[in-house]
Amino acid sequence: MQAFQELDSDLADRILVHTPIPWTDAFREADILGETHGLQAGARSLDLLHVGIALALKTEQFLTFDDTQREVARRAGMRVTF
Secondary structure (H helix, E strand, O other): OHHHHHHHHHHHOOOOOOOOOOHHHHHHHHHHHHHHHHHHHOOOHHHHHHHHHHHHOOOOOEEOOOHHHHHHHHHOOOOEEO
């Protein structure tokens, strides 16, 4: 319950914002990532999709605590933080 209240508060304060995802672009990016980096990084479909969404949204930085996502994002040329 507390986590949802904090999320609502962060949304109200615009610390977080709802961002529509361009799904066609995200899946296309994930597919390309899978073909170019998937096997080498040991990535699963959700790892590829998370990074694909970030690429489709043209994010400046990729934040993750997941080693596989970090590796895929790094291989895709993204600036990665954890």
